[in-house]
Amino acid sequence: MRRKRFVWLLVLAAVMLVVAGAVAAVRRGFSARDQPSALESYVARTARKLAVPSKARNEKNPFPPSPEVMAEARAHFADHCATCHANDGSGQTTIGQNLYPKAPDMRLPQTQNLSDGEIYYIIHNGIRLTGMPAWGKTTRDEDSWKLVLFIRHLPKITPEEIKEMERLNPKSAMDRQEEKEEEEFWRGEEPKKQSAKPHH
Numbered sequence: 179m180r181r182k183r184f185v186w187l188l189v190l191a192a193v194m195l196v197v198a199g200a201v202a203a204v205r206r207g208f209s210a211r212d213q214p215s216a217l218e219s220y221v222a223r224t225a226r227k228l229a230v231p232s233k234a235r236n237e238k239n240p241f242p243p244s245p246e247v248m249a250e251a252r253a254h255f256a257d258h259c260a261t262c263h264a265n266d267g268s269g270q271t272t273i274g275q276n277l278y279p280k281a282p283d284m285r286l287p288q289t290q291n292l293s294d295g296e297i298y299y300i301i302h303n304g305i306r307l308t309g310m311p312a313w314g315k316t317t318r319d320e321d322s323w324k325l326v327l328f329i330r331h332l333p334k335i336t337p338e339e340i341k342e343m344e345r346l347n348p349k350s351a352m353d354r355q356e357e358k359e360e361e362e363f364w365r366g367e368e369p370k371k372q373s374a375k376p377h378h
Contacts, residue, residue: 192221214279222279222308223288229306230299237295241320243327251328252339254321256346262309265343267332277309285333297326 214222241247256265262274267284274281282289289297301322304312313322349357 192225196221212278219279226300226305227296230296234299235293235295237293237298239294239298239323239326241323241327243331247324247327248331250321251324252343253346255325255328256343257348258313258317259325260343260347265340265347266335267329273309279308281309284329289329290333294323294326294330297329298322301325 255263260271262271262277262281263269263284264271264274264281267289269275269281269283271281284290292300300310301317302312302314302319304310
């Protein structure tokens with residue numbers, strides 16, 4: 179009974195904060211360039227915490243860290259996650275910094291203090307009203323658990339690991355074309371005439 183009352187009070191407080199935030203937003207607009215206020219960040223963290231079922235929160239990672247597991251997770255992160263989160267987990271990418279809220283620095287306590295089950299749940303189910311998608315249908319359970327190990331490792335990531343990951347990051351057609359032209363240049367080949375590249 180006491181827990182139920184507490185939950186209702188929390189929901190009521192969240193609704194009041196949302197209304198207050200909406201009023202403030204109407205005054206200054208809904209730009210994704212803004213930084214979330216301290217209040218908005220607190221509400222978002224609380225909502226995230228409440229959104230993860232306690233059973234999921236208490237799940238333990240079935241994979242122990244090993245060089246092979248960490249290499250797999252590092253490659254998966256570089257290919258799937260670094261576009262928004264950066265190879266070092268800082269969130270300092272063009273996409274990551276233009277989301278609202280911005281991609282978090284996963285090396286900091288706000289992420290590192292989450293349980294393994296919470297991190298796994300977020301990877302697998304995403305977070306509503308953020309840029310974090312739900313990867314559960316496209317990523318195997320074991321890949322998500324291995325990513326949890328890698329996220330735990332981010333505060334200690336080495337420059338060598340980051341360099342290795344750069345080779346694994348996805349490349350656009352334009353990036354591949356530039357690499358090809360550079361290789362041709364170093365082989366002494368004449369540059370081929372390219373059609374005008376589209377600009378955004």
